Amino acid sequence: MTESTFFRxxxxxxxxLYIPAEVAQPTVSExxxxxxxxxxxxxxxxxxxxxxFVGEIRRFDEMERQLRFFTxxxxxxxxxIHSTTLTTYVPRARTRQELDNLEERLSEHENRLLQMNLSYETMQRHYLELTELKHVLRETAVFFEASEQSNAASHQDDRRRRSLDEPNAPLLGDLETGPSQxxxxxxxxxxxxxxxxxxxxTFERVLWRSLRGNLFMNTAEIEEPVIDPTTDAVVEKNVFIIFAHGREILAKIRKIAESMGATLxxxxxxQEGRREALLDVMHRIEELNSVLINxxxxxxQELTRIADNLTAWMTIVKKEKATYHTMNHFNYDINRKCLIAEGWCPTNEINTIQAALRGVTERSGSMVPSILNELRTNREPPTYHKTNKFTSGFQNIVDAYGMARYREVNPGLFTVISFPFLFAVMFGDVGHGILVLLAALYLVFNERTLARVEGEMFEMxxxxxxxxxxxxxxxVFxxxxxxxxxxxxxxxxxxxxxxxxxDGYAVGDVVVAQPNGHTYPFGIDYSWHGTENYLLFTNSYKMKMSVILGVIHMSFGICMVYYNAKFFRKPIDIIGGFIPQxxxxxxxxxxxxxxxxxKWTVDxxxxxxxxxxxxxxxPSLLNTMIYMFLTPGSVNEQDKLYPGQGFVQGLxxxxxxxxIPWMLFLxxxxxKFEHEKIRALGYHQPSEHNVRISTDSAGSDDIGGAVVAEDNHEEEEFEFSEEMIHQAIHTIDFCLGCISNTASYxxxxxxSLAHAQLSEVLWTMTLGAAWSFSGTIGVILTIVMFSVWFSLTxxxxxGMEGLSAxxxxxxxxxxxxxxxxxAGTGYAFKPFSFASVxxxxDS
Structure with a gap:
């Protein structure tokens, strides 16, 4: 057993695990x-x-459906919806009786809620019909009153002389006495x-074209909002009344209206009948409204009672469903009447798991304990890095590239420092760094509150x-x-x-600064800012610094090859990999x-x-590196850095x-030599001997001890040609990568140059321009330009430059x-955990 470390x-x-059938569910739950x-x-x-256990899972699927309906x-x-508390939920396995009671309770709540919903929707639909009828009666009453006043002003004889076929003939003459001829x-x-x-x-247009204008239509808007009981959406509606000749035309109008979604x-x-109908409708609406409120x-009240326990019920159902889904992965031993499970766990936690198994056995009163065996296998285990809230973010950066192979060096440890440092090299600005730091401190100090905020971008x-x-x-550094x-x-x-x-200095003249014998103790001397050769100096400094950081970073990565090879006991990876690389x-x-x-140390x-x-x-170091390969062993006098440079570079x-051939062939x-030696001795590969203890064996001699797990896969046969091709690709990739990766740094x-220049331009074009004015105009421009400068910053x-870096x-x-x-070829450790469930x- 090794000590837990973030390095691996x-x-x-x-x-x-041998779990007695009667305690299988509480054991898996624990x-x-x-x-x-x-x-x-x-x-x-x-x-x-x-x-x-497919039946149990379907049962919990149905309960989840009910809970989603409640939600x-x-x-x-x-x-x-109230969160769970110790009074509403206790984290323990539920008995079958408790689950039956929960299922019955959920069904009762669902049936009552469905009945109330159906009754409420029916009454709402009836209420809508009465409300529409109320508006129809009101609007048609106003229309008929206006029509009566118009008809009274017309002479009875003139009305008889006019033909109904004329366009100006009144259609509403004897309407009060009912349909007439x-x-x-x-x-x-x-x-x-x-x-x-x-x-x-659309309704008016269809009627006009279908009846060729043989109708009279009047409409009025319903100002009161109408709520559709099916969708609970607010619908704006109009009242209409249409007059026409002939029963066939009236029937056609009704069909068109119903097809357009109208309610007749x-x-x-x-007039008396309409008045009585309106009074009756108002009375029925008042009664129905009272029933709707009740x-x-x-x-x-029913939903409130459900909401008080909804989270606890959802937790129980999700946990129980996940438990039985996990139990479907187990084998059942008929002779021992127990479930047999296999799984990966951290070696340091085996004692914790055994204590949990004993606790379940004691609480359940079972006479047969659960048994844990540790198996020997050559299967590659999953990779599990124990992280906390600080290191998890950095580990996610590494895992996004590829999950580490089991027990290989974890780059996440170094990423904690190297990643923000390399970011800062490109983003180096005290002011911008302080703003980023303040934003991060706000997130850190309020993490408990902000952890409940949802949203994909914010969560990231x-x-x-x-x-x-x-x-x-x-x-900032x-x-x-x-x-x-x-x-x-x-x-x-x-x-x-x-x-x-x-003497005689004029604006625009070039003045050369003189050293005063004092060395600026930290960073770049502020006197460089604003000078003509400032950009030339910082470019040279940052370019060389980038190369130095890059070579150190990559050399450190090559050093990890040694630690991996030493840990996995592969000396050939040290001799044929780490050393030549x-x-x-x-x-x-x-x-x-x-x-x-x-070159920096020489005056x-x-x-x-x-x-x-x-x-x-x-001398130019670029020319030095180029001629180091073109003319090895010789250096021009103008490009010489130190005595004996030609011999050193040639060596x-x-x-x-x-x-190169060292990496390629060794x-x-x-x-190949090792493989031929093993074959000459008649040995087989270890994977050909690995078997698992029989799950249906009646004997129990091996229970509680270490047994061997069977591997269903065989190791690939050694092929020298494939190994040679693989090594050639790796060698070419490394040699070319050393050059291209160094340039990549x-x-x-x-x-860093782009960030500094963009910051300079932004300052000059905003605050720098505003401060060139004085007086009231200068104050106003400063306020305006500061807001522009701060927003763009x-x-x-x-935002953009930070994301780019x-x-x-x-x-x-x-x-x-x-x-x-x-390598990054491993797979993640995904334990059965209720916290993850x-x-x-919900999808």
Whole structure:
């Protein structure tokens, strides 16, 4: 048993459990509360619908459906759902009787709620019909009153002389006495009802074209909102009354109206009848409204009682369903009358699991204890990194690239520091870093409250709050190194340079600063800011710094090859991998770092007593690296850094060249030699001997001891050609990658330059321009430009530039660093855990 560490994944063990059938459900439930075992499916060939506990799972599916129905009704009624408490829910396995009672209780609540919903919806529909009829009676009464006044003003003889066929003939003459016939025997009637307002124009157009204008139509809007009982949506409707000749035309109007979604409400032809009908409708609406209020209150009380226990019921059902779903992965031993399970668990937690098994046996009063066996197997275990709220975000960055192989070095440990640091190299600004740091501190100090906020984007940012915290802190540090705060420099210490203006100095003249013998103790001297060669100096500094950081980062990754090979006892990976790779890297790029540091330490403008330069002009390191390969062993005098440089560079090139066949041939031929030696001795591969104890064996001699697990897969046969091809690809990838990856680290310089220049431009175009004015105008412009500057700083320099630096830092870790040693071919440890089950959102 090894000590838990973040440097490698946890040591895992394959365990076998013998669980008596009578305590299987509480035992699995207890293991679900622990969340320490990832169970294997021992019935992969059995269909999901043919497993032992499919009936129970269907039962809980039905209960989940009922609970989702309750949830929808409660949310619709805008009732708050209470969270679980110790009084409403106790985390323990439920007995069969308790589950039967819960199922019966849920069914009772559902039946009562369905009956109330049906009754309430029926009454609402009736209420809607009465409300529409009320508006129809009111609007038609107003229409008929206006028509009567118009008819009274007309002379009776003039009305008889006019033909009904004329366009101006009154159609409403004798309507009060009911449907009538004119001199030609034509029947005059009306159709009344309501229709949705958005269909009114279409309705009029269809009627006009279908009847060729042989109708008279009047409409009025219903100002009171009408609620559809089916959808609970507010629908705007209009009242209409249509007059036309002939029963066939009236029937056609009714069909068209019903097809357009209109509701027809016939009215009494007499004024007295309409008045009585209106009074009756008002009385019925008042009674129905009272019944609706009482029904709604009763329904709300029922939903409130359900809401008090809904979360507890949902927790119970989800846990029990997950328990039986897990039990479907087990085998059943008929002879021992027990369930047999296998699963992976952290080795350090085996004692905890055994204690949980004993506790379940004692509480249930069972005479037969559950038995745990630790199995020996050559199967690759799952990878489990024990993380906390601080390290989980960094581990997720690594896992997004690929899950670590079991027990290999975990890059997440180094990512905690290297990721925010490389981000800060590209984002170095004290001001911007402080803003990022303040945002992260707000997330950290309010994490308990903010943890309940939902939203995919916010959850992603909140999960990485500690990453953002370190990114902001490191950005402040690198910003101080660059002496850059919102593109301005601050005189933290005394400058090492002095500007002496000569006599006759004019604006625009170039003045060369003189060293005063004082060394600026930390970061870049603020005197560099604003000088003509500031950009030239910072470009050279940041470019070389990027190369140095990149080579150190990649060399550290190569060092992890040694630790992996040592841990897995593969000396060939050290001799044929780590050593030549490190020699190749340091012969070329390690030497480049040394030349950079050497060039920084030499005073290339030193003169002798007579004033002549002691050394040549500083040589170009780019030319040095190029001619190191083109003319190995010789160096031009103008490009010489130190005596004996040609011999050293020739030796380093020779070492780098030798490392290529070393990496290419040593490992494949060593593996071939080992394979032929094993075959000559007549040994077989270990996987051919691994078997598992029989699950239907009647004997119990092996129970409680370590047994051997069968592996259904065989190791691949050794093929020298395949191994040679694989090693050739790996060698070419490493050699070319050393060059391309080193160049890739120049993104640290490029993004740092872009960030600094964009910040400078933004300051100059906003606050810098505002401060060129004075007086009231200057104050107003300063206020306006400050808001513009701050907004652009947040959204562009921190938002967009920060995201860009984050993605580039991600690339440097995934590609340039991880590929040096990280396999990333493992699979994650996913234990049976109620915490994970309850955190999953319903699909």
């Amino acid at each position: 994944s946890e040591e895992m063990s394959l365990i076998q 293991l679900g509360e622990l969340g320490l075992v990832q169970f294997r499916d021992l019935n992969p060939e059995v269909n999901a619908f043919q497993r032992a 929808m009704q409660i949310e619709k009624a805008e009732i708050s 004119d001199a030609h025997g034509a029947h005059l009637g009306n159709v009344t009802g309501v229709i949705p307002r958005d269909r009114m124009q 409400h016939p009215i009494d032809p007499s 029904t709604s209150q009763t329904r709300r 940012v909140f999960g990485g709050r500690y990453i953002i915290l370190l990114m902001g802190a490191f950005s 690198t910003g101080m190194m660059y002496n850059d705060i919102f593109s301005r420099a601050l005189p933290f210490f005394r400058s090492g340079w002095e500007f002496h203006l000569p 490190m020699l190749f890297m340091q012969s070329l790029f390690g030497y480049l770092i040394i030349t950079i540091l050497y 290339w403008f030193e003169t002798d007593d007579s004033g002549h330069p002691v050394r040549n002009t500083p 380093l090139v020779a070492v780098a060249v030798i490392c 490992k494949p031929y060593y593996l 120049l993104r640290l310089w490029a993004l 947040i959204f562009i320099l921190i 984050f993605l580039h830092a991600l690339r440097l870790h995934w590609v340039e660093f991880n590929t040096k040693f990280y 309850l955190s999953e959102k």
